[in-house]
Amino acid sequence: MEITINDDFNLEKIIASGQCFRAYRKSDGGYCFITGKNTISIVECSNGSFIMDCTENEWENIWYDYFDLSRNYAQVRTGVHHQDYSMKRMAEYGKGIRILKQEPWETIITFIISQRKSIPAIKKSVECLCTMAGDKLSPSSGLSYSFPTPTAILNMTPEKLKACGLGYRTDFVIDAAEKVKSGFIELESLNGTTDAALLETLKYIKGVGDKVANCVGLFAYNRVDCAPVDVWINRIIENIYQGHNPFADYEKNAGIYQQYMFFYAKHEDESQWGQTLTLCGR
């Protein structure tokens, strides 16, 4: 089907904004995403519309929410504080990014794995888990396996988990699987909780601290006021905001601004930050 999207929607930036670890750009220029057992391939046309290999029904029931299409990001970008020139610049730089609504279970595990790892290493570990313990999907896209369930993870031996490069995170992943499988943590029912309760519950899992919990809140539960702070965000706060965390001033959409900031920090050469941002006024 073909569709026109009248809002920020840049697949390249969405993938490069570090919120998902399995989506990728195919050699034919199409972009492939996966959630649960559903995969989609999207091609952008020269006239700005998009062609996807799914039915209208699948688009409306799965992908519309996955890409957070009910939110107007162009409008969100106008919410930058008048005097915050740096943020204005970063939001413009990251225009097209959207906050994906991913599977909570997969998001928990992938972000536990992400600690102290480079992005290529994270992707490799995640694909290894899927290949070893995920369900085989009908071919058509390059993603052949779903993300393994808690039970499937627990059926792997610790040795096999370690073979995916999990290292000391192996115990964390097992702990997460046990807490979810046993029902100690009910991922579905967390949808109705407050942010504070959600983060607190997630942090019962070993290896889930402030940063990972906020990532899960933002990228799986669509809590766009959650603003995870990692080393890249910290570099901007130290170098541009003189140690003051600006997200306190952006309450309800803080997580979206955080994502613009992360994308900027990650992709704009650090030697340019001062010129592009600080000299922009303030």
Added chain:
DNA sequence: GCCCAGGTGATTA
């Protein structure tokens, strides 16, 4: 071969 990567939890003062 070295350094460090989208953090966290334990330990110490």
Added chain:
DNA sequence: TAATCACCTGGG
């Protein structure tokens, strides 16, 4: 509360 440190492993 705040600061310090070890931690598996692999990519650059």
